[in-house]
Amino acid sequence: MAEPSVMDKLQILTDAAKYDVACTSSGVERTGVKGAIGSTAAAGICHSFSADGRCVSLLKVLHTNICIYDCKYCVNRCSNDIPRAAFTSEELAELTINFYKRNYIEGLFLSSAIIKSPTHTMELLYRTLDLVRNKYKFNGYIHVKAIPGADIDLVKRTGLLCDRMSVNIELPSENSLKLLAPDKSKASILLPMSTVKQGIIQSKDELTVYKNAPSFVPAGQSTQLIVGATPENDGKIVALAQGLYDRFKLKRVFYSAFNPVPRSISYLPTARPPLLREHRLYQADWLMRFYGFRGNEIISDENENLNLNMDPKCQWAINNLHLFPVEINRADRETLLRVPGIGVRSVYKIMTARRAGNLHFDNLKKMNIVLKRAKYFITCSGRMMQPTKLNQDYLNIALSENKIDEHYEQVSLSPEMLSPELFAKKQAYIKEETVKCITGEM
C-alpha cells in the first residue's frame, strides 16, 4: 500500500479528532522569546470559525487513528471500517510551525487513538512534543491528551512540555463505561487525572521558590464527557462535574452531545444530537465556575434533568424568590451575580458605575445591560421597572423561552409545552396581570 500524502493524513486524522470538544487556548500568558516562535495569550485567541460555528484555535488532530480499543460510541473503534493513517513526528512539527507562522492557529492539540499499548501511544505523543518544543523551538500553546493506562512517569514528563493536559472521562458513570468502553475503567481514567493535579500543585510550589523552575501543565487540565448516549440524567452529570472541580481542580469540563455513529450497535440512540440539553449543561457549568453556584443548588435531584425551557439561573431564581428583588445600588457582588440575565461583565459595570451616583433603569439600558430577564428581579432605588409580582406561576410563563428552532430541535419535549391551550392560558394570564398592574391591585 502506498504511503498516504500529508493531505490525506490531515483529512483522515482531523476527521477522527473533530468530536473532541475542547479547542481553547486560554489560561496561560507567555511572551515571545528571541530565536523561537510563538507566544500565548491568557484570554485565548480564536483564529477561525468552522461551518458548525465552533471556534478553531488549535490544530486539532490525532497522532494516529489506528486503535486497539473497541469503544462503541467512537468512530475510531477497531471494529469500524474506516481509512487509517498515522502522522510522523516530523510531519506534525512541520505542519504546526507552518500553520503557526501564517497565523492560522494558536497552537497544537494533539490526541491519539491507542496504538499497540497505552504506554507506547503516550511515548509517541511525548516524542512529538519534544521535537516541536526543543528542535523546532515552538513557544506557542500545546494541549495534549493523557492516555489512560499509560506509564505515569511518561505522563509527568509530557506535562512539562505542554500547556494543558486532559483525560477524557467519556461517560458519566462506571456502568456506562463498562457497557460502551469495555477497555477503559474509571480507575484508569482517574489515575492520570490525579497525577496531573499533583504535578500542577507541586510545580506551583516550586515556582514560588525558584523563578526558573519548569512549569507543569500551566493552563490546567480539562476533561470531556458525552451526553445523551447513556441514560444518566443532568442531575448526575452536574454533580459529577462539581466533584471533578472540587477533587481534581479541573479548569474545564466539556460536554458533548452524542452524535449518532454510523454502523453502530442498536442500543445507542440514533436521534439527532441533543444540542439544547448540551447548551443547558454548559450554562450550569458556567454558574459553577464563575457565579459561585454549587452543583446541588442548580439541580438537587440526581434523577432530574435541567429545564430545557429556561436557563438554570432563571430556574434557580424562581425556586428562591424569597431572595428577590435585589437592589442594584446596594447589593454586593455575589448577590448581583445571582440575578438572572446579569453576567460577570454587567456586574462589573454596575459596581463601577454606581460609585458615581445612583443608577436608574435608563442608565442600565444605556450601559447595554440586558434587562429582559433581570427586570423581574431587580429594583433601582427601591422601584421595579414595571410593577410585577414575584409569583412563581407568572414568572414561569414570562421567562419561558419556548424556543424550539431547527438548531435546538429536541425529541423529548413534553407535548403540553406546545399545546394551544397552554398558549391561550399564558395570554390570558399576561392580560390579567397587566390589568392588575394598571389598576394598582397588587
Add this chain to the structure above:
Amino acid sequence: MHNGGDVTVIFDGSFEGLLTIIFKRYYEKLFPTRIVEQDLFQQKLGELYITVETNPEQSERVYGAIVKIGEIVSQHVFRAFTSPNPDRFMDIFNYIILAFEKKRSVDNYQKLDYVLSVHKMSSYAGMEVHKLTGFVRFGESVTGILYSEIAPVNDVLIMVAQHFTDRLISHSWIIHDVKRKKAAIYDTNELMIAETNGTVNIEFTKDEEQYEKLWREFLNTIAIKERVNLKLQQQFLPLRYRPYMSEFKSI
C-alpha cells in the same frame, strides 16, 4: 481672542491636533461646542468657527498628562480615537477634560453620555484588535517575509502589529492596511509604520498554495456536519474579514 461662547473648532483630524485643542482650552480659554475634521467641515448657518493648527510641543505636554492618569484611561483615549465615527472628537475631548479632574475614577461616570460613548468606541476597537490577532493571515514570500492584508473598521493597525512583534519576534513581516494605505513593517528588531499606494506585488513561495490548501481541508473536515450553523459562524466571523483570509479565498 476667544470669547468662550459657542464656537466650532476645525483641525486636521490627527490625534496630536485633538491634544492641541485640549491645551488651548486650558491656556487660551478655548471652549469648543463642536470639533470637526477639516475635510469634513460644513458650516452651519451663523456658525462661528476657528481653525486650530496642530502644535507638537503643546500636544506632547497634554499627551504626557494623559499617560500620567493611568493605563486604563489612556487606553480608552487611544482606542476611541481609532473609531471611524466623525463625531467622536467632542466626546473624547470631554472625556479627557473630566479625566483631568476625576483622575482614574472618570470611568465610573458612565451616566454621562460622552463617557459611555468613549467606552463603547474603545471596547469596539479593542474587540476588533482581539479578533484581528486571530484573523490576520500571513503568506510567505520568496524572500522569507510574511505578508498580510487587513481592512479593519477602526484604525487599529498599530495595536494589531504590536501583538505580532511578540508572537513572531524572530520573523520579518508586513501587515498592510489596504483601506488606509499604510503598512506595519517589522524587521525582527523594530516596528515601523509606512505609507503605501494600496497595492503591493509579492511573490509567494511554492509551498504557500499547498499550505493554504491544507488549511482549507482542515477547516472543512473539522466541522461536524450534523451541527452545521452558518448563522453562528457569521456572528463570530463577520463577512467583512473574509476577503483577506486564506480559508475563504475562492479558488
